[in-house]
Ligand code: SF4
């Protein structure tokens with residue numbers, strides 16, 4: 414059985430949050446159950462991009478600071494590191510408040526730039542992870558609970574993808590990103606190469622809608638913790654009200670037989686779940702739609718049946734960030750216009766995730782629009798941050 418603890422925190426005020434984290438960890442044996450004196454402990458927050466804390470894109474700096482202080486008090490040496498999806502590490506750290514959290518707590522910031530090659534035992538035989546991540550004695554994973562265009566939800570398991578250094582992430586999107594199942598497997602194999610000692614989820618202010626970069630903050634007032642990130646994600650998904658069949662990492666963890674993948678194998682502690690108000694996150698618009706077609710037919714009809722990205726001419730400033738990040742190089746900018754080669758596009762939605770101007774729309778293929786009309790599904794509009802299509806729920 415895997416244990417997951419839940420606690421409430423009204424907000425990010427430091428002393429309130431500190432008490433909430435202590436309460437959260439109490440039923441798990443306290444922080445000392447995970448950290449020994451002298452350990453080099455790497456905190457791995459979500460530092461996706463240079464956004465202010467109230468945008469809920471990154472792990473809140475107050476949580477990073479509180480955990481860093483508690484680890485130091487337990488005798489650990491604290492490092493805080495990540496490899497942002499977009500932007501220079503120090504700029505991201507500064508903007509999202511983690512630079513100041515590190516300074517105030519006496520922790521060292523480490524940029525993930527150098528990687529070590531590791532041998533995998535599963536589908537992926539060689540995976541390179543950031544050296545400071547791999548060489549730390551203990552990892553404390555500090556994910557933000559958010560919706561995710563490709564995987565529906567990003568939380569503890571997905572946050573560890575940040576251990577892949579910089580542009581190597583795009584390479585993995587290219588290798589594994591054409592299938593959600595394969596990408597979920599990659600994430601689970603990354604987690605198994607270097608397991609975090611503890612996961613503490615920032616769900617005080619989470620994100621719904623078009624996460625992980627352009628969604629809307631939603632106040633849950635919750636912290637979730639456990640040693641097993643798969644189990645933590647199962648509970649986070651239930652608390653967000655996301656249907657389990659859309660949680661691709663959970664589904665793949667079940668098929669791999671990983672501990673913590675089945676809700677019935679998880680023991681909950683902390684506050685009683687029935688005291689938590691029911692929530693149902695708005696889902697991203699980028700969720701794929703297959704109508705249960707056999708793969709060969711879905712592939713043949715890809716451009717007509719699926720959603721695809723297209724720039725909003727009003728909002729797009731032609732900065733080129735999406736083009737540079739697009740794993741298969743499907744985006745070009747020529748003569749002051751951005752275009753996407755739909756045949757090359759693997760629907761990883763990195764462009765939407767990374768666009769600082771929320772300018773990458775989702776369009777629906779012709780056949781998909783027709784099917785939606787026939788099935789009476791409303792909303793035949795392109796969308797950047799509106800409600801989910803609803804068709805895949
Ligand atoms: S869509 Fe966004 S990231 Fe891409 S060029 Fe336009 S503004 Fe830049």
Ligand code: SF4
Pocket residue numbers: 722738739740741742743744753757758759760761762763764765
């Ligand atoms: S165009 Fe966007 S969704 Fe398509 S492959 Fe490139 S980054 Fe991914």
